[in-house]
Amino acid sequence: MQAEPIASKQKANNWLFWILPAVLFLVAALNLFLGSVRIPMGEIFKILFGQPGVKDSWVYIVLNYRLPKIITAGLAGAALSAAGLQMQTMFRNPLADPFILGINSGASLGVALAIMGVGMAGGLFIPSLTALGSFGLVVAASIGAAIVMGLILLVGRKVQKPTTLLILGLMFGHATGALVSLLISFSAPEKVKAYSMWSFGSFTSVTWTELSVMIPVVLFAIILLALMPKGLNALLLGEDYAKSMGLNIKQMRLMILISSSLLAGVVTAFCGPIGFIGVAVPHIARNMFKTANHKTLIPAVLLIGAIVAVTADMIAQMPGSQYILPINVVTSFFGAPFVLWVVLGKKGRSTFNV
Amino acid sequence: MKKTVLSIKSLEIGYLNGKPHRTIVADHLNLNLYEGQFICLVGPNGAGKSTLLRTLTGLQPALGGEICLNGKELQKYSGKELAYEVSVVLTSPIEVGAMTVNELVAMGRFPFTGMFDRMTEHDWQIVHESLSLVGMLGFEERMVHRLSDGERQKVMIARALAQEPRLLVLDEPTAYLDLPGRVSIMNLLHELATVHGRTVLTSTHDLDLAMRSADQFWLMASNGHILQAAPEDLVLSGDFQRVFERDRINFDVMNGHFSVSSNFAGQISLQGDGENRVWTERALERIGFQVFPSPTETELQLNILEKNGERSWELSDGLYTKTFRNLASLVEFLRAS
Numbered sequence: 001m002q003a004e005p006i007a008s009k010q011k012a013n014n015w016l017f018w019i020l021p022a023v024l025f026l027v028a029a030l031n032l033f034l035g036s037v038r039i040p041m042g043e044i045f046k047i048l049f050g051q052p053g054v055k056d057s058w059v060y061i062v063l064n065y066r067l068p069k070i071i072t073a074g075l076a077g078a079a080l081s082a083a084g085l086q087m088q089t090m091f092r093n094p095l096a097d098p099f100i101l102g103i104n105s106g107a108s109l110g111v112a113l114a115i116m117g118v119g120m121a122g123g124l125f126i127p128s129l130t131a132l133g134s135f136g137l138v139v140a141a142s143i144g145a146a147i148v149m150g151l152i153l154l155v156g157r158k159v160q161k162p163t164t165l166l167i168l169g170l171m172f173g174h175a176t177g178a179l180v181s182l183l184i185s186f187s188a189p190e191k192v193k194a195y196s197m198w199s200f201g202s203f204t205s206v207t208w209t210e211l212s213v214m215i216p217v218v219l220f221a222i223i224l225l226a227l228m229p230k231g232l233n234a235l236l237l238g239e240d241y242a243k244s245m246g247l248n249i250k251q252m253r254l255m256i257l258i259s260s261s262l263l264a265g266v267v268t269a270f271c272g273p274i275g276f277i278g279v280a281v282p283h284i285a286r287n288m289f290k291t292a293n294h295k296t297l298i299p300a301v302l303l304i305g306a307i308v309a310v311t312a313d314m315i316a317q318m319p320g321s322q323y324i325l326p327i328n329v330v331t332s333f334f335g336a337p338f339v340l341w342v343v344l345g346k347k348g349r350s351t352f353n354v
Numbered sequence: 355m356k357k358t359v360l361s362i363k364s365l366e367i368g369y370l371n372g373k374p375h376r377t378i379v380a381d382h383l384n385l386n387l388y389e390g391q392f393i394c395l396v397g398p399n400g401a402g403k404s405t406l407l408r409t410l411t412g413l414q415p416a417l418g419g420e421i422c423l424n425g426k427e428l429q430k431y432s433g434k435e436l437a438y439e440v441s442v443v444l445t446s447p448i449e450v451g452a453m454t455v456n457e458l459v460a461m462g463r464f465p466f467t468g469m470f471d472r473m474t475e476h477d478w479q480i481v482h483e484s485l486s487l488v489g490m491l492g493f494e495e496r497m498v499h500r501l502s503d504g505e506r507q508k509v510m511i512a513r514a515l516a517q518e519p520r521l522l523v524l525d526e527p528t529a530y531l532d533l534p535g536r537v538s539i540m541n542l543l544h545e546l547a548t549v550h551g552r553t554v555l556t557s558t559h560d561l562d563l564a565m566r567s568a569d570q571f572w573l574m575a576s577n578g579h580i581l582q583a584a585p586e587d588l589v590l591s592g593d594f595q596r597v598f599e600r601d602r603i604n605f606d607v608m609n610g611h612f613s614v615s616s617n618f619a620g621q622i623s624l625q626g627d628g629e630n631r632v633w634t635e636r637a638l639e640r641i642g643f644q645v646f647p648s649p650t651e652t653e654l655q656l657n658i659l660e661k662n663g664e665r666s667w668e669l670s671d672g673l674y675t676k677t678f679r680n681l682a683s684l685v686e687f688l689r690a691s
Binding site: 227286 | 408411412413432433434435436437438440441442444446448449450451452453457461462464465467469470471517
């Protein structure tokens with residue numbers, strides 16, 4: 001009988017779980033139709049259903065450019081948001097996310113080492129040409145992400161003020177940035193170029209070969225996350241309470257470390273550093289579903305994150321023009337004011353309150 | 355024979371700061387706690403009350419000695435096993451938004467629900483009973499961050515009860531509350547122990563309240579020594595007063611509360627009785643007067659008159675007499691002269 005109120009509340013939110021996939025499908029479809037080359041809608045359907053009689057170049061654009069790009073954007077958005085959600089709960093900090101805490105920078109350093117550092121030693125590593133090459137990139141980025149995250153775990157867990165953690169992340173960002181600069185100044189020009197191409201960040205450079213690495217890694221990390229809602233909920237009360245309820249804190253921390261480093265690492269490896277999605281989407285989800293329960297929040301951030309990233313990609317293409325903006329320009333443009341809103345907002349907003 | 359819940363032998367508590375270094379907060383602690391007891395851990399700030407409670411609940415390791423919980427050594431419990439035995443309420447208010455009272459109390463079922471946290475009807479039944487025990491039925495769907503501090507603390511106690519612990523440990527649960535909130539939480543804890551047979555250990559600074567409700571005090575001195583006895587025994591032996599000895603703050607053994615001593619202002623004899631006398635005396639002592647029963651040779655005499663429900667105070671110094679309608683004007687006059 002007491003189960004009813006909760007059940008009815010979840011029912012009230014159920015419609016959102018119908019709406020969100022529909023919206024995701026809609027923005028993905030829209031994204032497929034928009035682009036610098038105008039392709040009629042009917043032709044696109046023909047291409048998708050494998051019917052003959054369409055211009056070869058159009059087939060190529062849709063199947064090998066637009067489709068993987070949309071899938072990449074959706075995966076990246078979901079992955080960054082899922083990483084942000086776990087980190088916000090673990091650090092009990094509304095500003096925690098891979099970008100702000102400098103974990104992206106750790107991933108960047110990993111990539112820089114892979115492209116330029118390993119190059120110095122062997123000169124073999126040309127990124128993203130083969131599945132093996134991209135897998136190496138993912139490993140490098142994830143290890144870089146995990147190292148920075150581990151450091152922040154050591155230092156930042158006791159930090160109470162959200163803004164202090166922000167400064168901590170900034171410093172980690174600077175430190176890794178300095179190391180990358182150091183690498184750049186000692187590397188051959190073509191390797192520096194390969195690195196800087198990568199660091200612009202975009203969803204467009206990801207091919208099917210790379211997706212064949214990205215999809216399973218993201219899936220694995222998300223499955224790991226799907227095992228954690230109970231523990232994450234317990235962490236909402238703080239580590240002492242969680243421990244007193246019998247949660248194995250060390251194991252939980254390790255799982256969060258693995259899941260979020262993989263998510264941040266794989267996205268950074270293929271799409272470059274992308275800011276603000278990870279911090280903003282969990283807040284949007286909490287506001288939308290009016291809950292802190294991770295059983296609801298995890299699917300919610302995955303869907304909303306995908307929608308946000310696919311939409312951001314659409315804006316980045318500036319439909320109707322030949323220009324493409326770096327995706328980071330778009331996410332920062334909308335994300336930076338959002339973070340300011342969280343930091344400067346009332347007490348209610350700077351905690352987990354909505 | 356009462357069952358022993360906790361038995362502590364020559365326990366050493368404190369902090370490990372790096373392997374060879376450690377800060378010992380207290381040692382040689384020997385304490386017992388029996389089923390159904392309500393024990394208040396009291397002592398001045400910084401004595402180590404929180405450290406002791408954190409050690410007893412497994413949140414930090416003991417530095418030495420032995421803690422036995424239900425006859426088994428505390429270190430031998432796994433985190434989950436311990437969660438079946440002990441639940442806690444901590445000082446600092448939790449900061450969660452977008453969580454209902456029901457959801458929060460349901461978290462107490464954490465050790466019992468499976469990996470995916472599926473609540474059975476039995477689990478909800480216990481959530482319901484816990485809320486009923488703390489008198490918070492009807493708040494199920496309220497958001498936790500919209501509750502008053504007192505209500506939130508009651509919900510936190512309900513969460514701890516939903517864990518069905520053999521021992522409930524609270525670290526200064528009344529610290530952030532206003533006076534009515536304090537009274538109601540201490541009453542609640544008292545009731546949990548005496549009426550519902552729960553075993554409760556709490557630290558508190560509300561000595562008056564604790565003294566009226568606890569079965570026993572664990573009286574912790576600044577040096578970490580702990581005396582375990584009924585509060586009244588501790589007062590009669592003078593230990594209580596010694597532990598809380600501070601400048602200008604006296605424990606009034608006759609009335610059982612702390613009083614602030616003012617500078618001596620004079621002597622006064624007072625005629626009157628009942629509540630009028632008690633509160634007049636308080637007002638006079640507040641401004642530093644020593645009060646004597648009526649026919650005493652003092653410079654000032656005060657007479658409380660009550661006619662038709664109207665009170666007045668008649669002050670005389672042997673030459674003049676002055677009448678006051680309320681204590682405020684009397685106090686003001688005495689202060690000025």
